[in-house]
Amino acid sequence: MNAHEPYAREVTINACKLCNPLGASLVFRGIEGAVPLLHGSQGCATYIRRYLISHFKEPVDIASSNFSESSTIFGGGANLKQALQNVISQYRPALIGIATTCLSETIGDDVRLILDEFKREYGAPGRPVLVTVSTPSYQGSHIDGFHDAVQAVIQQVASGGPKKSMVTIFPGMVSAADLRLLKEILIDFGLDFLMLPDYSETMDGVIWDTYQIIAPGGAPVSKIRAAGRSKAALQLGRCIRRQQNAAEYLAERFGVEGYTLGLPVGIKETDRLMQTLAILAGRDIPRKYQEERGRLIDAYVDAHKYLYGKKAAVYGEPDLVLGMASFLAEVGMVPAICATGSKSGKLAEELRKLLPESEEGMTEVAEGVDFEDIRMLIERVRPDVLIGNSKGYPLARRYGIPLIRVGFPIHDRIGGPRLLHMGYRGTQQLFDRIVNALIRARQDQSPIGWSYI
Amino acid sequence: MSENLAEVFATTREKLLKVYPTKAARKRAKHMVINDPNPETMPEIEANVRTIPGIITQRGCTYAGCKGVVVGPIRDIVNITHGPIGCGFYSWLTRRNQTKPIDDNDYNLMNYCFSTDMQEDDIVFGGEKKLRQAVREAYEIFKPKAIGIFATCPVGLIGDDVHAVAREMKEELGINVFGFSCEGYKGVSQSAGHHIANNQLFKHVIGLDDTVRDSKYKINLLGEYNIGGDAFEIERILEKCGIDLIATFSGNSSYDYFANAHTADLNCVMCHRSINYVADMMEVKYGIPWIKVNFIGAESTAKSLRKIAKYFGDPELTERVEAVIAEEMPEVEKHRAEARSRCEGKTVMLFVGGSRAHHYQDLFSELGMKTVAAGYEFAHRDDYEGRRVLPKIKIDADSRNIEELTVEPDPERYRFRKTEAEVAELKAQGFEFSDYEGMMAQMAKGTLVIDDISHYEMEKLIAYHKPDIFCAGIKEKYVIQKMGVPCKQLHSYDYSGPYAGFRGAVNFYHDIDRLVNSKIWNYIQAPWQKSPELIATYVK
Numbered sequence: 007m008n009a010h011e012p013y014a015r016e017v018t019i020n021a022c023k024l025c026n027p028l029g030a031s032l033v034f035r036g037i038e039g040a041v042p043l044l045h046g047s048q049g050c051a052t053y054i055r056r057y058l059i060s061h062f063k064e065p066v067d068i069a070s071s072n073f074s075e076s077s078t079i080f081g082g083g084a085n086l087k088q089a090l091q092n093v094i095s096q097y098r099p100a101l102i103g104i105a106t107t108c109l110s111e112t113i114g115d116d117v118r119l120i121l122d123e124f125k126r127e128y129g130a131p132g133r134p135v136l137v138t139v140s141t142p143s144y145q146g147s148h149i150d151g152f153h154d155a156v157q158a159v160i161q162q163v164a165s166g167g168p169k170k171s172m173v174t175i176f177p178g179m180v181s182a183a184d185l186r187l188l189k190e191i192l193i194d195f196g197l198d199f200l201m202l203p204d205y206s207e208t209m210d211g212v213i214w215d216t217y218q219i220i221a222p223g224g225a226p227v228s229k230i231r232a233a234g235r236s237k238a239a240l241q242l243g244r245c246i247r248r249q250q251n252a253a254e255y256l257a258e259r260f261g262v263e264g265y266t267l268g269l270p271v272g273i274k275e276t277d278r279l280m281q282t283l284a285i286l287a288g289r290d291i292p293r294k295y296q297e298e299r300g301r302l303i304d305a306y307v308d309a310h311k312y313l314y315g316k317k318a319a320v321y322g323e324p325d326l327v328l329g330m331a332s333f334l335a336e337v338g339m340v341p342a343i344c345a346t347g348s349k350s351g352k353l354a355e356e357l358r359k360l361l362p363e364s365e366e367g368m369t370e371v372a373e374g375v376d377f378e379d380i381r382m383l384i385e386r387v388r389p390d391v392l393i394g395n396s397k398g399y400p401l402a403r404r405y406g407i408p409l410i411r412v413g414f415p416i417h418d419r420i421g422g423p424r425l426l427h428m429g430y431r432g433t434q435q436l437f438d439r440i441v442n443a444l445i446r447a448r449q450d451q452s453p454i455g456w457s458y459i
Numbered sequence: 460m461s462e463n464l465a466e467v468f469a470t471t472r473e474k475l476l477k478v479y480p481t482k483a484a485r486k487r488a489k490h491m492v493i494n495d496p497n498p499e500t501m502p503e504i505e506a507n508v509r510t511i512p513g514i515i516t517q518r519g520c521t522y523a524g525c526k527g528v529v530v531g532p533i534r535d536i537v538n539i540t541h542g543p544i545g546c547g548f549y550s551w552l553t554r555r556n557q558t559k560p561i562d563d564n565d566y567n568l569m570n571y572c573f574s575t576d577m578q579e580d581d582i583v584f585g586g587e588k589k590l591r592q593a594v595r596e597a598y599e600i601f602k603p604k605a606i607g608i609f610a611t612c613p614v615g616l617i618g619d620d621v622h623a624v625a626r627e628m629k630e631e632l633g634i635n636v637f638g639f640s641c642e643g644y645k646g647v648s649q650s651a652g653h654h655i656a657n658n659q660l661f662k663h664v665i666g667l668d669d670t671v672r673d674s675k676y677k678i679n680l681l682g683e684y685n686i687g688g689d690a691f692e693i694e695r696i697l698e699k700c701g702i703d704l705i706a707t708f709s710g711n712s713s714y715d716y717f718a719n720a721h722t723a724d725l726n727c728v729m730c731h732r733s734i735n736y737v738a739d740m741m742e743v744k745y746g747i748p749w750i751k752v753n754f755i756g757a758e759s760t761a762k763s764l765r766k767i768a769k770y771f772g773d774p775e776l777t778e779r780v781e782a783v784i785a786e787e788m789p790e791v792e793k794h795r796a797e798a799r800s801r802c803e804g805k806t807v808m809l810f811v812g813g814s815r816a817h818h819y820q821d822l823f824s825e826l827g828m829k830t831v832a833a834g835y836e837f838a839h840r841d842d843y844e845g846r847r848v849l850p851k852i853k854i855d856a857d858s859r860n861i862e863e864l865t866v867e868p869d870p871e872r873y874r875f876r877k878t879e880a881e882v883a884e885l886k887a888q889g890f891e892f893s894d895y896e897g898m899m900a901q902m903a904k905g906t907l908v909i910d911d912i913s914h915y916e917m918e919k920l921i922a923y924h925k926p927d928i929f930c931a932g933i934k935e936k937y938v939i940q941k942m943g944v945p946c947k948q949l950h951s952y953d954y955s956g957p958y959a960g961f962r963g964a965v966n967f968y969h970d971i972d973r974l975v976n977s978k979i980w981n982y983i984q985a986p987w988q989k990s991p992e993l994i995a996t997y998v999k
Binding site: 016215 | 479480512513514515516518523539543544545546547548549551573574575579581589590592594596600612613615643647856857860913922932934938940941988
């Protein structure tokens with residue numbers, strides 16, 4: 007394994023990360039009846055809305071405290087209070103998730119203090135739950151904002167008490183289809199659960215026959231309140247920092263049984279999730295999933311000849327990269343480039359644990375890089391396939407390498423939120439897509455138009 | 460919709476305002492008027508003031524208007540966003556403005572997104588050093604013709620001086636480097652960013668190249684951003700007419716065109732909101748008159764071409780323009796007639812931009828469709844009520860915040876394009892220089908005009924009135940469609956375009972026909988929802 011530092015450059019050329027409050031906004035959209043509110047310039051809310059919307063193709067309402075120049079001098083307290091008041095009047099939300107921005111953080115607004123004042127002034131009746139998280143764009147990336155927001159919701163809303171049969175799961179930043187699959191699995195295991203966030207409906211909803219002021223769906227606030235009474239809590243994601251790990255927090259604070267698992271991509275990581283759920287539910291793995299697993303292995307066998315030794319460049323959030331790499335190694339591919347714009351500091355270490363020893367030295371790991379860094383790695387490694395979000399398309403085009411679109415954002419195809427990455431079923435879809443992309447590349451490059459490959 | 464629009468919309472207006480707390484309702488009320496196109500009795504609309512916190516707005520920020528809209532489409536300059544990563548990333552090719560490098564050696568830097576990706580240390584200790592180095596590196600790698608530096612929110616707060624860095628780097632690298640103080644919070648919307656971009660292009664680029672091209676009818680096209688290829692179509696038409704386009708601000712543009720723009724003899728303004736500043740400044744400094752044109756709509760295109768021909772007053776040009784219109788129109792009319800038969804009488808609402816909500820009404824009326832409600836996202840009063848209200852517009856703290864350049868005639872480059880007598884003659888014939896009558900003069904009496912419509916108001920408006928089509932942007936698109944109403948995005952045209960000029964009009968007719976007559980909406984209700992008794996019969 008070769009760990010790469012980003013190339014020594016001050017100019018970032020085509021970033022491979024988005025900003026902190028975007029991740030937080032997505033989390034708040036995964037809570038029932040919640041409205042996200044960004045404390046800062048209105049441009050942040052607008053940009054983040056348009057970016058989430060382009061991927062999800064769903065309405066995304068994010069309010070803002072609309073700083074003016076004078077708010078930057080006198081503080082944004084008055085604006086935030088006014089914003090809360092107006093959001094409550096229009097939307098009657100169950101929860102308002104307040105994420106800070108560069109602006110409010112740079113001037114040093116104390117959001118908790120402002121919220122305390124607001125609560126006193128507004129009074130209790132009709133007041134939604136208020137959660138705040140610190141997400142300046144100059145720290146971390148969107149995935150940090152995501153995890154920090156989950157942690158903030160749990161720390162500020164969950165309380166303890168006698169244990170219930172409920173299981174709490176923190177799925178990480180995955181697709182709406184992944185969330186739906188996770189819920190299906192939990193239901194099939196007969197588990198009562200809280201999944202936070204759950205934007206499977208709010209960000210990939212049905213057409214409406216009546217007008218909805220806030221898109222239906224999401225993790226219910228009542229369940230979040232009870233999270234401290236869960237029997238167990240599962241955090242999916244191995245690259246997550248300890249202080250962002252909400253399952254660990256619940257374990258330490260409320261004595262909930264805490265588990266940290268990888269994103270269930272591929273056989274190995276999905277097996278681990280299934281086994282954990284079987285223990286928690288006290289029952290066997292439902293037959294449906296055993297069959298899905300069997301079909302997946304069968305497909306591995308059928309198609310491994312197309313994949314063996316093929317090199318992939320994977321980029322995106324650290325845990326998505328880790329999950330993909332683990333899966334690729336299973337099917338005989340080489341995760342030759344594992345790159346992320348974020349800086350978890352854990353990707354190399356976690357990869358080392360998951361990848362077979364024989365592949366040591368064949369994988370270039372790079373954290374905190376941009377697409378120009380990734381391009382230079384591609385120049386050197388010459389992968390057969392790229393796996394990541396749509397921002398890698400220019401590289402795929404330039405080097406004539408197929409791109410398998412996964413993760414976020416996907417702006418040049420429809421169906422981003424419906425892409426399944428997880429579980430045996432998601433792995434099956436990924437596997438088929440990768441094999442077919444490689445077959446297609448061979449077919450397209452062949453001098454004769456073979457229709458039997 | 461009922462014939463008595465004014466009454467219907469007065470009720471709607473009351474209902475929309477009811478949800479807000481008193482103070483917010485009072486403010487929003489001034490942004491919603493029932494239209495009267497008569498200049499004498501036209502209502503005054505509040506515009507270009509701060510959006511109330513907590514009201515979900517369509518608007519973006521000053522940075523978005525400056526980097527994203529005006530300067531972004533210039534293909535051969537490196538635009539470095541000085542700030543944390545979000546701002547640069549979100550403005551990376553998101554507007555669908557296209558460009559066509561002239562050959563393989565030409566630049567196309569639009570695919571790139573450059574940022575200093577400021578970290579906490581830079582916020583604490585200052586980011587100028589990092590910025591300087593970033594400029595150097597970008598120059599080394601890409602050797603661009605010029606470099607623009609764009610300040611984001613925290614930059615202004617920590618006191619990094621982008622202009623000082625630009626000056627130093629210009630000296631060191633020997634290419635043009637200029638900065639933009641376009642911190643997001645500076646103005647009330649992207650509109651402030653347009654103004655800042657106008658100022659800096661005027662100060663640092665326009666007028667650098669005095670080469671005069673050997674052609675008869677030299678114009679600039681201001682405020683055309685080549686979304687979906689609009690500028691390509693306009694270029695095609697102008698070329699056919701023998702009109703020489705020196706520079707487009709800024710669709711399909713090169714730094715070189717801007718440098719040479721002052722050699723044109725006429726400025727044609729498309730998007731009045733985003734670019735009128737440059738038109739005014741170029742008139743004062745170089746003596747180039749400006750006129751308002753609109754290439755959205757086939758009739759509007761013909762009208763604009765005739766206006767340009769009239770300005771030059773050369774029978775040869777007039778003849779050629781007429782020949783081009785005569786050649787282009789039959790095809791347009793064929794498609795229009797077909798689409799119109801299915802679109803006639805349908806209702807439209809447009810809430811978008813600073814000129815698009817006005818321009819696209821022309822295309823809809825060509826289809827026989829009725830605009831019943833419209834509004835701008837970031838326009839000013841003059842874009843609604845016409846430039847006649849300019850002297851009456853209050854200058855608030857936010858507007859004062861944006862630099863107004865003091866411009867004087869250039870001693871060497873100022874040149875009268877028309878003699879006083881020629882100008883008087885044109886004016887006597889009803890030719891309007893430096894004027895824009897605004898959107899409301901064109902809209903029917905009783906229609907609803909809402910400035911800076913909030914997301915909440917928009918949803919209610921659709922729920923109450925169900926227009927046949929609603930035009931807005933991507934942030935609005937999906938909620939509109941959830942409610943069973945087709946949405947045409949007029950910022951980015953969805954995946955479509957061009958919509959400008961003659962061929963663009965044909966594209967638009969087809970797209971709108973397809974949208975308003977789509978069968979998809981019929982499936983929203985399942986058969987068992989439509990007639991449950993039918994299912995019961997089967998079950999029996």
